[in-house]
Amino acid sequence: MSVCVVVCVLPCDGLATCPGCTLPPAHRVLEIGTSSPVTHYGISGMMGELSVKDKELIRGSWESLGKNKVPHGVIMFSRLFELDPALLSLFHYSTNCDSKQDCLSSPEFLDHVTKVMLVIDAAVNHLDDLHSLEDFLLNLGRKHQAVGVSTQSFTVVGESLLYMLQCSLGQAYTAPLRQAWLNMYSIVVGVMSRGWAKNGDDKAD
Ligand code: HEM
Numbered sequence: 001m002s003v004c005v006v007v008c009v010l011p012c013d014g015l016a017t018c019p020g021c022t023l024p025p026a027h028r029v030l031e032i033g034t035s036s037p038v039t040h041y042g043i044s045g046m047m048g049e050l051s052v053k054d055k056e057l058i059r060g061s062w063e064s065l066g067k068n069k070v071p072h073g074v075i076m077f078s079r080l081f082e083l084d085p086a087l088l089s090l091f092h093y094s095t096n097c098d099s100k101q102d103c104l105s106s107p108e109f110l111d112h113v114t115k116v117m118l119v120i121d122a123a124v125n126h127l128d129d130l131h132s133l134e135d136f137l138l139n140l141g142r143k144h145q146a147v148g149v150s151t152q153s154f155t156v157v158g159e160s161l162l163y164m165l166q167c168s169l170g171q172a173y174t175a176p177l178r179q180a181w182l183n184m185y186s187i188v189v190g191v192m193s194r195g196w197a198k199n200g201d202d203k204a205d
Pocket of ligand 1: 087090091092108111112115116119120140143144147149153154157
């Protein structure tokens with residue numbers, strides 16, 4: 001059984017491919033660590049458009065990942081907790097989420113992982129019509145404001161998403177593919193952030 005080097009605790013079995021795991025850890029951390037575009041989310045308000053090429057790259061890469069959502073989501077959240085362990089404290093479930101390991105083995109937490117992956121799945125399935133998700137995403141942003149998630153944390157989720165894609169896609173993780181996912185995630189999180197801000201405003205009124 002091979003094991004993701006940086007994710008450490010996660011077996012790669014069940015994932016279609018994980019050639020990224022053969023890279024030295026320092027290389028993989030550096031690649032993610034030097035990625036800057038995650039800070040450029042379209043939080044300004046309008047929903048952006050994706051290019052035909054972006055859509056093609058996203059659909060092609062999601063085809064296999066989307067069939068195996070939970071293991072890929074676990075890689076993503078495992079990375080999220082490495083980048084910001086304080087986020088563990090936001091998950092208040094009946095099974096305790098004090099440590100990363102506790103959290104990743106909590107059925108309720110795994111439900112949240114599934115929920116996140118289903119939102120990504122919905123976005124991939126509506127690339128030509130992301131507007132149809134707007135109300136849902138606004139509401140989702142509001143709910144996250146209410147449970148204490150900051151919009152900066154959405155940025156860290158974006159980095160973790162890219163990390164998961166790199167680990168899972170290996171050599172198919174190219175610069176244009178990375179940018180395409182970043183563009184889509186920016187749109188999704190831009191709308192969630194608008195809902196988040198609206199909730200904060202409503203509370204202040
Ligand atoms: C730092 C990142 C995040 C934290 C700490 C977080 C935390 C939470 C918490 C505490 C809940 C309520 C309990 C539950 O339903 O499990 C929740 C609900 C949810 N989250 Fe997140 N979340 C994060 C990011 C995201 C992202 C990026 C998405 C999707 C793109 C997402 C999708 C959802 C969904 C669909 C629900 C259920 C909402 C409902 O009940 O209607 N979460 N989240």
